[in-house]
Amino acid sequence: MANKENTEVLKDEALKKQSFLNILRASLPIIGLIIVFIVFNALTKGNMWTSRKLILNQIYVVLISAVGVFFVMTLGGLDFSQGSIMGIASIVVCKLSGVNMILAIVGGVVAGALIGAFNGYFYVNRKIKSFIVTICTMFLFRGFIKYMASNSPVAASMKVYDYDTTPIKLGITVAVLLISYVVFRFTKFGINLKAIGAGEKAVMFAGVKTDKVKFLIYVLAGAITGLAAFVNIVKNGSATANVGNQLETQILIALVLGGMPISGGAKVRFENVIVGSLLYIVLNNGLIMMGLTTQAMQLIQGVIFLIFVAIFADRENLSVIK
Amino acid sequence: MGEIRLQVIDVSKNFGITKALKNVSFNIDKGEIHALIGENGSGKSTLTNSLTGIYKKDSGKFILDGKEINPANQVEANNEGVSIIVQELGTLDGLTVAENIFLGHEDRFVKFGIKNTNAMNKEANELLKKYGFERIKASDMIENYNFEDRKLVEIVKATYFDPKIVVIDETTTALSREGREELYKQMNRIKESGNSVIFISHDLPEVLKMSDTITVLRDGVFIDTVRSSAIDEEGLKKLMVGREVTGGYYRSDYGEKVSSEVVMSVKNVTVPGLISDVSFDLHKGEILGFGGLSESGMHEVGKACFGASFDREGSVTLSDGTKINDIPTAIKHSIAYTSKDRDNESLVMNQSIRDNICLPSLTALANKLHLLSDRRLKKFANKYAETMSTKMQSVDQFVSNLSGGNKQKVVLARWLGKDSDILLLDSPTRGIDVKVKQDIYQLMDKMRKEGKSIIMISEELMELIGMCDRIIIMKDGKINGELERNKDMDENSLIAKMV
Numbered sequence: 001m002a003n004k005e006n007t008e009v010l011k012d013e014a015l016k017k018q019s020f021l022n023i024l025r026a027s028l029p030i031i032g033l034i035i036v037f038i039v040f041n042a043l044t045k046g047n048m049w050t051s052r053k054l055i056l057n058q059i060y061v062v063l064i065s066a067v068g069v070f071f072v073m074t075l076g077g078l079d080f081s082q083g084s085i086m087g088i089a090s091i092v093v094c095k096l097s098g099v100n101m102i103l104a105i106v107g108g109v110v111a112g113a114l115i116g117a118f119n120g121y122f123y124v125n126r127k128i129k130s131f132i133v134t135i136c137t138m139f140l141f142r143g144f145i146k147y148m149a150s151n152s153p154v155a156a157s158m159k160v161y162d163y164d165t166t167p168i169k170l171g172i173t174v175a176v177l178l179i180s181y182v183v184f185r186f187t188k189f190g191i192n193l194k195a196i197g198a199g200e201k202a203v204m205f206a207g208v209k210t211d212k213v214k215f216l217i218y219v220l221a222g223a224i225t226g227l228a229a230f231v232n233i234v235k236n237g238s239a240t241a242n243v244g245n246q247l248e249t250q251i252l253i254a255l256v257l258g259g260m261p262i263s264g265g266a267k268v269r270f271e272n273v274i275v276g277s278l279l280y281i282v283l284n285n286g287l288i289m290m291g292l293t294t295q296a297m298q299l300i301q302g303v304i305f306l307i308f309v310a311i312f313a314d315r316e317n318l319s320v321i322k
Numbered sequence: 323m324g325e326i327r328l329q330v331i332d333v334s335k336n337f338g339i340t341k342a343l344k345n346v347s348f349n350i351d352k353g354e355i356h357a358l359i360g361e362n363g364s365g366k367s368t369l370t371n372s373l374t375g376i377y378k379k380d381s382g383k384f385i386l387d388g389k390e391i392n393p394a395n396q397v398e399a400n401n402e403g404v405s406i407i408v409q410e411l412g413t414l415d416g417l418t419v420a421e422n423i424f425l426g427h428e429d430r431f432v433k434f435g436i437k438n439t440n441a442m443n444k445e446a447n448e449l450l451k452k453y454g455f456e457r458i459k460a461s462d463m464i465e466n467y468n469f470e471d472r473k474l475v476e477i478v479k480a481t482y483f484d485p486k487i488v489v490i491d492e493t494t495t496a497l498s499r500e501g502r503e504e505l506y507k508q509m510n511r512i513k514e515s516g517n518s519v520i521f522i523s524h525d526l527p528e529v530l531k532m533s534d535t536i537t538v539l540r541d542g543v544f545i546d547t548v549r550s551s552a553i554d555e556e557g558l559k560k561l562m563v564g565r566e567v568t569g570g571y572y573r574s575d576y577g578e579k580v581s582s583e584v585v586m587s588v589k590n591v592t593v594p595g596l597i598s599d600v601s602f603d604l605h606k607g608e609i610l611g612f613g614g615l616s617e618s619g620m621h622e623v624g625k626a627c628f629g630a631s632f633d634r635e636g637s638v639t640l641s642d643g644t645k646i647n648d649i650p651t652a653i654k655h656s657i658a659y660t661s662k663d664r665d666n667e668s669l670v671m672n673q674s675i676r677d678n679i680c681l682p683s684l685t686a687l688a689n690k691l692h693l694l695s696d697r698r699l700k701k702f703a704n705k706y707a708e709t710m711s712t713k714m715q716s717v718d719q720f721v722s723n724l725s726g727g728n729k730q731k732v733v734l735a736r737w738l739g740k741d742s743d744i745l746l747l748d749s750p751t752r753g754i755d756v757k758v759k760q761d762i763y764q765l766m767d768k769m770r771k772e773g774k775s776i777i778m779i780s781e782e783l784m785e786l787i788g789m790c791d792r793i794i795i796m797k798d799g800k801i802n803g804e805l806e807r808n809k810d811m812d813e814n815s816l817i818a819k820m821v
Contacts, residue, residue: 182693186693186694186695187688187692187693187694188684188685188688188692188694191677191680191681191684191694192684194673194677195670195673195677195681198670198671198672198673199666199669199670199671199672199673201666201667202666202667202668202669202670202671203670203681204630204649205628205630205649205659205661205667205668206653206670206681206682206736207649207650207652207653207654207681207682208650209650265672265673266670266672266673266674266677266720267672
């Protein structure tokens with residue numbers, strides 16, 4: 001009996017140790033965010049805090065589009081076409097902004113959703129790995145963007161500047177985050193999504209229409225980025241040939257910095273999106289304020305990215321990137 | 323007692339907080355078949371995996387012929403004279419039969435950095451011939467052969483170099499009758515040559531028949547080593563469980579009339595290459611068994627009835643006229659399915675017990691706004707996990723950490739929660755110990771009495787005979803006979819129709 005109690009105590013201790021490690025892992029991004037923020041404020045002698053509005057202004061587009069990719073990555077897929085989706089949708093928003101602003105928003109969302117459906121069709125129906133499909137669409141639609149915006153940028157109607165206010169941009173961002181959070185945490189759709197990331201075949205055998213879910217997620221990711229394109233145009237007023245360039249990489253880095261396991265599944269948390277996007281933008285701006293060159297910044301980003309992937313990769317589940 | 327071949331001294335192994343082995347010590351003699359038995363999670367496989375270098379033990383020693391061995395992987399274990407045949411498929415796709423046999427030992431055929439494929443194939447063919455497996459050709463790709471033949475290749479791979487110890491880990495559950503006979507033959511051959519076999523099996527009659535000595539483990543602790551001639555099945559169960567196993571194992575009723583009400587009608591179902599023209603009716607409150615060799619197509623019958631078969635022809639119709647053609651429709655109409663491939667098709671491994679249990683019931687658990695609350699899901703999962711008396715820390719635990727029996731309990735808890743009326747159970751007790759088996763049989767009997775209908779597909783003839791109202795025997799993808807529940811039925815009457 002004494003022996004049994006003894007093992008119980010050992011078990012408890014081991015459990016505590018394990019859950020401590022898990023908590024540490026889960027809180028690393030947020031601790032990182034706080035530390036990075038304090039360090040950069042100290043290094044820039046408070047410059048970062050004074051220019052917080054400028055920094056906040058940069059976060060909307062990345063944060064909104066990251067939500068869509070977050071869903072895609074939760075089910076174990078990847079999406080590299082986000083930058084091109086942003087580009088096409090931005091051009092559509094510009095062209096339609098002269099007609100009607102509501103139409104411009106809807107147009108952007110529909111354009112994004114259509115490209116998402118294009119991705120989804122090849123991924124789900126033609127069974128091509130998602131990162132191959134989306135790399136192809138990235139180049140394909142980047143080609144269209146260059147064709148349409150190379151000679152001169154596509155300018156939006158001057159009316160868009162009326163919408164360039166913090167309440168509107170912040171409002172759209174918060175609305176997207178809130179709705180997505182509820183869908184992710186408290187609906188069947190959200191739970192199915194995580195389960196597909198953890199083991200698609202068993203989920204199919206539990207009666208989930210996995211193909212339909214996968215297709216819809218790509219459409220949704222496209223649509224959300226289409227909405228982000230409106231915010232982008234409101235901020236910038238026109239779409240150049242480079243609009244949305246490298247957005248996909250920024251999103252990927254942001255999500256990984258937020259602690260997102262790269263193969264999706266059960267360990268994914270919604271906080272990953274928010275903390276990650278904040279951390280990415282603060283880090284980026286901090287480095288710029290420190291006076292680093294673009295080349296040096298890319299180098300540092302690469303190193304940080306690698307470290308975070310190494311920490312958060314779910315090694316039991318790595319083989320299932322779809 | 324003969325001379326000692328292997329001494330296991332104070333071996334311990336922990337997985338995180340789980341103590342899989344606690345100071346286990348015993349000896350294995352030369353020229354004996356030494357069985358290792360115990361319930362799921364008792365540490366049998368952990369012990370043999372530590373011996374063969376698949377896991378690294380935490381403490382203790384393995385002493386083989388007076389010399390301590392400490393292999394870091396299977397190839398090193400082979401070189402020390404220890405080999406293993408595992409439960410699941412242990413051969414690799416994309417390689418030839420010969421390459422599989424000599425995997426990790428290719429150096430023997432390499433000269434100046436170039437592999438002599440001909441010499442390798444020649445030697446492999448000679449080995450296959452020696453074992454009497456001439457129909458397997460060394461130069462063929464391994465995936466051209468079925469599960470059974472691949473197991474035979476594994477036997478050659480594990481034994482051709484005359485290892486001093488061969489571990490056979492629950493291999494027989496995956497084999498058909500002929501495959502088992504072949505394995506038994508090889509086990510006896512190894513024994514006669516003076517080498518030793520460590521034999522892990524859940525099938526107690528088989529253990530008693532084949533082994534000379536039996537070591538029992540329980541919860542990672544050594545319980546006893548006994549001579550097979552000095553103990554019977556009941557005695558072994560008692561040692562494994564730690565108390566008397568009371569009550570009937572299977573159902574005990576005979577001659578009960580099954581309702582004539584048909585709940586599911588299967589007509590002319592064909593799945594190309596697997597089953598052809600299968601028709602039968604399932605009645606209310608009936609347990610309908612499907613038996614046959616593992617390649618007979620019986621496993622596909624379960625999938626076909628669940629709407630999960632690819633390219634199925636024919637029809638599966640419920641009493642209300644609903645046609646079952648896809649999985650969501652099947653589940654919506656109260657059909658449950660447990661797969662033979664539990665880890666891939668029945669469970670989401672890297673997911674909590676909670677989500678695994680709730681998965682098909684999410685629509686029912688949502689409120690009017692289609693929202694789900696964590697509390698409600700947890701309560702639901704807890705209720706059914708506890709009904710099944712699943713051993714777990716909490717429902718938030720990942721399924722991948724559970725033992726085989728507890729995994730199956732989670733699968734069954736899921737369908738209990740869904741309150742399914744038709745259950746398609748494919749190999750429900752595969753790789754599961756006595757105690758959990760008994761629980762599952764009792765659950766099936768209870769469900770039957772509640773008017774639920776069960777199709778039980780199994781490779782274990784005794785459980786089909788013990789549990790089913792009717793047994794359909796499959797052969798080569800077709801129905802080859804049907805037997806009614808009968809007190810005097812024995813395995814031979816089934817085998818006659820299987821082969």
